Every structure is written in structure tokens, then in C-alpha cells.
Amino acid sequence: MLESLGLDMDALAVYRAMFEYPQAEVKQLTERLGWPEERVRTAMDALARLSLLRPSSDVRGAARAVNPEVAFAAMIEAREAEIFERQRELQASRNAVARMVQDYGELRSSQRSGGTEQLIGLDEVRAKIESLTRSARHELVSLVPSGSISAEGIKASRPVNRELLGRGVRMRTVYLASMQNNTATSAHIRWLADLGCEVRTRPALPIRMMIVDRELALVPLDPEEVNSGAMLLRGSGATAALYALFEYIWDIATPWGERPEKSDDGLTGQEREVLRLLGEGHTDEVVARKLGVSVRTCRRITAELSTRLGAVSRFQAGLRAAQEGWLTSRS
Incomplete structure (x- = not known):
């Protein structure tokens, strides 16, 4: 219990020994405790730093233990003052966080217009994607028009996707056909498929998007520069149109792992x-x-x-x- 005051077991043992044998010097303490002299002196140094020892009035150069009623009362008072200051700092931090949350909420409100919410920057978009994925109840569909997924992206998405599919949420994704040429990305997509994700491919895709439960849709602010930000759309009108686009692409897409058939003119x-x-x-x-x-x-x-x-x-x-x-x- 006294360790919270900075008093370790060695220091406590020496302190008790000095009370039991008030006239004992370092040599006698080492004999009674069965310790090396260096260990005893290290413990006495710790007691001195805590003001639990005082110079002896009788023996020059010797030390005596301070009355615990006086010494520990002062230590506890100092500790209480330290805790009080820490609590004051924590309360100040809590107030600052509360103000920050309020400011953030006001900022988000100012960025929302009707059924839309604007997200600026890649970090904000990624955070929203994770939040939307975790909130999905029935279905999550997406178009991914990129030739590969970064190792960082794969690592970050796996726990979320595993949790999503583990809850029985239907997940359908259309990737670019060229993703099958990227070893790491292809392995990740096979991993998703093994968990139950339905995957298809197309030679090209018109836009990057994600739709959650047919209620929320996430699309880039600029399709040519997806890192600039995204727009979160709410409402049946906007999401229904995008969902219809997804279904059209899904119907003509090729199941993952199958080779697309050439048309009558011989074109892929x-x-x-x-x-x-x-x-x-x-x-x-x-x-x-x-x-x-x-x-x-x-x-x-x-x-x-x-x-x-x-x-x-x-x-x-x-x-x-x-x-x-x-x-x-x-x-």
C-alpha cells in the first residue's frame, strides 16, 4: 500500500528495522537483515529522499528514522495535493475536449446541406468508411475503380470486413478486372470471397462509391481526384439512383475468378x-x-x-x- 507514496519493500524493511533498533548503524542493519551493505545503503538513500530519515543528534554521520506519524502525514498531504492538481488538470482537459466536440459538431452541421455531408481529406473519408461499414445492418455494396489496394489499406480493412461478414451482412463489391493481375490485392479479394463477400469484376467502372443498407451513399467529390474528399448522401432519391447504377453494373459484371467471354466481334x-x-x-x-x-x-x-x-x-x-x-x- 505504501508503494503509492514511493516507498518500496526494501526501504520499508530498513525503516522498520531502524525503528526496532534505533541505535543500529549500517553494519548492524546488514547483519540483522542479512543483506549486502550496498542494498541497505540504497534503501536508506530512498528513505532520505522521502524525508523519512534525519541526522542523528548523538552520533555524528549517523541517521535515525523519523516518527511515522509525522513523516507519513506530510507525505500523504503532499500526495493529496498532487492528486488534487492532477484532478484539476484532468477536469480542464475534459472541458477542453467537450468544447472541441461541440466545435466539431457545429463544423459538421455547417458542412451538411439537406441530405448531404461533405468530407474533406483522405483521413476523414477513411474514418467515415470504417464508421459506415461498422454500422451496416443488412447490405453493403461498392464499386472500386482502382488497379490495386495498398498493403496499409488491406491491413486496416480486414478486421472491419471480418466483423461485418461475421454479422451476416451481405457484402457485394465490383472491382476492376485488372486487380486480378496484382498478387497482393488478388489474394486479399480471395480472402474476402472465402468469408462470404460476393465479388465481380468489370474492365472499367464509372465511379467509386459505397452504399449502406440502401440508405447512405458515399461518392467522391471529384471522381478524378478521390483523395480530395467525398460526399455522403442521405435520402431515398439519391441512394436509389446510385443503387440502380450498381445493380446494372453487377448484372453485367463477371464473377471473380472467371474469364470474361469475348463478344461476337471477338473483343474483350x-x-x-x-x-x-x-x-x-x-x-x-x-x-x-x-x-x-x-x-x-x-x-x-x-x-x-x-x-x-x-x-x-x-x-x-x-x-x-x-x-x-x-x-x-x-x-
């Missing part, structure tokens, strides 16, 4: 997306990012398609692809 879904995006005037860099592949892979696909179409330019390739009906087939 990825090749058709390359033609469509090039026809919209996107650069190789933008097309590659949207498909989750390297720029080199994108240029190789473009060159192969141009050869098949007998085109000598990107513009001519797009024109001939449209004439052949390659851009209208659903795959």
Missing part, C-alpha cells in the same frame, strides 16, 4: 473500354488509370486494336470501331 470487355475511352478523347495515361493498368499495357492494347481495324491513327481507330458497331455491344 477491356478492349472495348479502351476504344470507348479513346473515342471520348482521353489520353493513354487517363485510359490506363481508369482501367487500372500501366500506360505501357494501354498502348499495347491500342496498337493491337489499330492493327485489327487497319487504322493508322487513334482517331481512325475510333471511327472504324464505331462503324463496326464495336462500341455499342454490351459486354
